Amino acid sequence: MPELPEVETIKRELEKAVLGKKILGVIINNPCVVKHRRKEDFVNGLKNTTIRNILRRGKLLIIELSNGKSLAVHFKMTGQLVYPGDGKKSRVSFKLSGGRTLDFNDRRLLGELRLVDDWRSLEFVKALGPEPFDLTADKFKEAVSARKTKIKPLLMDQGFISGIGNIYAAEALFKAKINPERSAAGLSDKEKTVLFKTIKDILNEAIRCGGSSIDQYVQLSGEPGDYAKQHKVYGRAGKACFICKSPVKRITLGGRGTYFCPKCQK
DNA sequence: AATGGGACCTGCGCGC
DNA sequence: TGCGCGCAGGTCCCAT
Numbered sequence: 001m002p003e004l005p006e007v008e009t010i011k012r013e014l015e016k017a018v019l020g021k022k023i024l025g026v027i028i029n030n031p032c033v034v035k036h037r038r039k040e041d042f043v044n045g046l047k048n049t050t051i052r053n054i055l056r057r058g059k060l061l062i063i064e065l066s067n068g069k070s071l072a073v074h075f076k077m078t079g080q081l082v083y084p085g086d087g088k089k090s091r092v093s094f095k096l097s098g099g100r101t102l103d104f105n106d107r108r109l110l111g112e113l114r115l116v117d118d119w120r121s122l123e124f125v126k127a128l129g130p131e132p133f134d135l136t137a138d139k140f141k142e143a144v145s146a147r148k149t150k151i152k153p154l155l156m157d158q159g160f161i162s163g164i165g166n167i168y169a170a171e172a173l174f175k176a177k178i179n180p181e182r183s184a185a186g187l188s189d190k191e192k193t194v195l196f197k198t199i200k201d202i203l204n205e206a207i208r209c210g211g212s213s214i215d216q217y218v219q220l221s222g223e224p225g226d227y228a229k230q231h232k233v234y235g236r237a238g239k240a241c242f243i244c245k246s247p248v249k250r251i252t253l254g255g256r257g258t259y260f261c262p263k264c265q266k
Numbered sequence: 267a268a269t270g271g272g273a274c275c276t277g278c279g280c281g282c
Numbered sequence: 283t284g285c286g287c288g289c290a291g292g293t294c295c296c297a298t
Contacts, residue, residue, distance in 0.1 A: 214291065
């Protein structure tokens with residue numbers, strides 16, 4: 001599911017819906033997603049704690065609890081958090097005060113739930129690059145110039161910049177009119193400036209729309225996000241480019257399907 | 267350093 | 283209708 005805008009959407013909705021609620025119980029329907037050898041450590045550490053704070057780092061959601069621990073949630077490809085949940089597709093359900101349940105659904109079971117003492121010391125977190133909104137244009141341009149790799153895989157490199165995934169890398173490069181196979185270091189000063197601004201614009205607009213629902217992603221309420229309607233190239237192989245009407249192309253880059261308009265993106 | 271492949275998983279849509 | 287294949291918002295690990 002989720003790139004930065006989808007996780008940010010969930011984060012904001014969780015703040016409204018579950019902040020201050022107590023976790024009364026935890027039901028593990030599929031232990032695969034709980035990354036603890038002893039599942040009872042996970043359950044016992046969560047039980048009877050209160051949800052104090054919700055944060056996001058890159059694509060990672062962090063729920064801080066009253067006992068000082070945090071629940072780190074990585075959605076990977078098909079993870080969902082739904083509240084109030086109905087339990088039907090739930091891999092793990094959290095029974096909250098007030099009588100409702102927060103469901104973690106995950107069709108492909110690639111998602112990860114971890115209860116940790118200090119989320120900042122997670123290796124995954126320490127390896128994350130800066131948030132797009134914390135970065136200055138100058139820093140972005142300098143970092144891009146230092147890398148010879150192709151620009152699209154670089155944008156998706158979470159150690160380089162955190163939160164951008166396959167959809168938003170494709171959409172940002174389309175809007176910035178940059179071919180995804182271009183060398184990062186080979187971009188002009190102007191292109192780097194435009195790309196940086198475009199990334200932030202697209203992420204902001206996607207957040208405003210509640211994210212992109214393609215297959216599995218839904219907002220906390222279970223409603224789809226609206227931004228997929230605005231996709232210009234992602235998932236549009238063979239269809240006419242909205243600008244020049246020539247067909248959108250799909251190639252594989254860094255092992256990922258990559259959509260772009262060969263005519264508009266030079 | 268960069269790139270390619272496979273692994274982890276389930277399940278959808280497509281062509282035959 | 284049924285089957286096999288490719289593909290999927292991510293990340294990690296290994297080989298070259």
